[in-house]
Amino acid sequence: MKKSVLLSLLSFGISLLYAPELNSQVVIPIKDNLHNAKTIHLSEIASDVTFVPLETTDDCLLGNDCYIQYVDGQIFVSSDILYRFDGKTGKFLNKIGSKGQGPGEYLNSFRYTVNPATKRIYVLQFKDMLEYDYDGKYLRTLPADNHNVGTCCMLDENQLLYANDAYNNTVENLAPQLYTVDLQKGKIVGKIASPVEKKLRGALNLSSFDFFYPYKGQVYFKGSFQDEIYLVQSPKKKVAAYVCDRGYLKAGYDKKNAEIDPRNRMKGIQIQNIFETDKYLLLSYVYEKNSYQGVFDKADHSFVNAVTGEGKAGLENDLISAPAVYIAPFQISPDGIIVNAINAGYLSEHRKDFKIANPGLPFREAEWNRMLDSLTEDSNPVIILIAVKPGN
Numbered sequence: 001m002k003k004s005v006l007l008s009l010l011s012f013g014i015s016l017l018y019a020p021e022l023n024s025q026v027v028i029p030i031k032d033n034l035h036n037a038k039t040i041h042l043s044e045i046a047s048d049v050t051f052v053p054l055e056t057t058d059d060c061l062l063g064n065d066c067y068i069q070y071v072d073g074q075i076f077v078s079s080d081i082l083y084r085f086d087g088k089t090g091k092f093l094n095k096i097g098s099k100g101q102g103p104g105e106y107l108n109s110f111r112y113t114v115n116p117a118t119k120r121i122y123v124l125q126f127k128d129m130l131e132y133d134y135d136g137k138y139l140r141t142l143p144a145d146n147h148n149v150g151t152c153c154m155l156d157e158n159q160l161l162y163a164n165d166a167y168n169n170t171v172e173n174l175a176p177q178l179y180t181v182d183l184q185k186g187k188i189v190g191k192i193a194s195p196v197e198k199k200l201r202g203a204l205n206l207s208s209f210d211f212f213y214p215y216k217g218q219v220y221f222k223g224s225f226q227d228e229i230y231l232v233q234s235p236k237k238k239v240a241a242y243v244c245d246r247g248y249l250k251a252g253y254d255k256k257n258a259e260i261d262p263r264n265r266m267k268g269i270q271i272q273n274i275f276e277t278d279k280y281l282l283l284s285y286v287y288e289k290n291s292y293q294g295v296f297d298k299a300d301h302s303f304v305n306a307v308t309g310e311g312k313a314g315l316e317n318d319l320i321s322a323p324a325v326y327i328a329p330f331q332i333s334p335d336g337i338i339v340n341a342i343n344a345g346y347l348s349e350h351r352k353d354f355k356i357a358n359p360g361l362p363f364r365e366a367e368w369n370r371m372l373d374s375l376t377e378d379s380n381p382v383i384i385l386i387a388v389k390p391g392n
Helices: 344-349 362-373
Strands: 026-028 046-053 067-071 074-079 081-086 092-096 112-115 120-124 128-133 138-143 152-156 159-163 174-182 187-195 211-215 218-222 228-234 237-244 270-276 280-287 290-297 303-306 337-342 382-388
Touching: 046 362, 067 112, 067 337, 067 382, 074 112, 112 152, 152 211, 152 218, 211 270, 218 270, 337 344
Parallel strands: 026 237
Antiparallel strands: 046 382, 067 074, 074 081, 081 092, 112 120, 120 128, 128 138, 152 159, 159 174, 174 187, 211 218, 218 228, 228 237, 270 280, 280 290, 290 303, 337 382
8 A cells, every 4th residue: 555645633532431332333344454455446436526626816825734615515615714615616705704813703714614504604713613604704603612623513404513622631531522502592502421541631643533424414423532433313412333443453542642753643543534325434544654445335344445556545536537536534525425625736747647548427527628727736726526326
């Protein structure tokens, strides 16, 4: 498996003690299949691929480290400032709020979520969260107690769910990890505790992070130190749906803040992101600084690592002449669409490397080539949207 460079990701968390609710969990056998690799073509799971080159102007110059959400036909991109683009044309629409320390301003926009039902955006800060409309106007500030800029999402159209990624710094045996804010009442209405191992309190994880992912209108949670993938059933209850068997290959955090030393990072299996379909769980992860694209079959519980013909992690793109598909961190869609963002300069430079003889979507191939002709090395990223086949 060839090495690849991922974003440096910061998250605080603590591993769970096993609880009675884990008795019926489905095991994902990652450890035993670390060297089980197979070429899987994108056409096996996807019906269509569309792509949106984000407009490049002096008002919306994006960096390389972006948090991207494709929601409600809009593309939201956090890159220091939070931006909104048209989801079909890539036209820059507006900025969401502004950076600063004044009323209605944020220090960091990296952790945010979008509520398409009310067309509101919520940007989380260290102790609260800011509400904006789609046009970027500041509306109000809401509570986010015990928050340290962790991950967040919509639990439903009236409730926002966020993870406290500093819960390991508490002195409690059962510290709250997940919080729900009722957006109509403007207050926290639910907390879900996570057992904390005392020996791991204060441990630092720079290889992975907490994240939520949506599937069929429900919300799942994976903590950075945890093996379990939880279904959040209500503001006060979660149940384990899956457990990632990392075995002895999981990272060791016996020494407090071990990952401060760069030599200790990405040593164990670290789950980066998950996308769920009717048939599969697509788990991207790193191990020993190598990237892997795991594919878990929900029917027979088999696990394999998807690789290209060159041995790189990802689903081989046989639909258009584009890079392999990898479920990248910080690129999500609540609408069942796989989101990829590709650097425009990289696409321009390596265009010939991705050329395939018989693309499965020839009309998309023609559109893709025209789009590539328009790119420069200074263009904003290209967003690739992949529609999963119904029932797949």
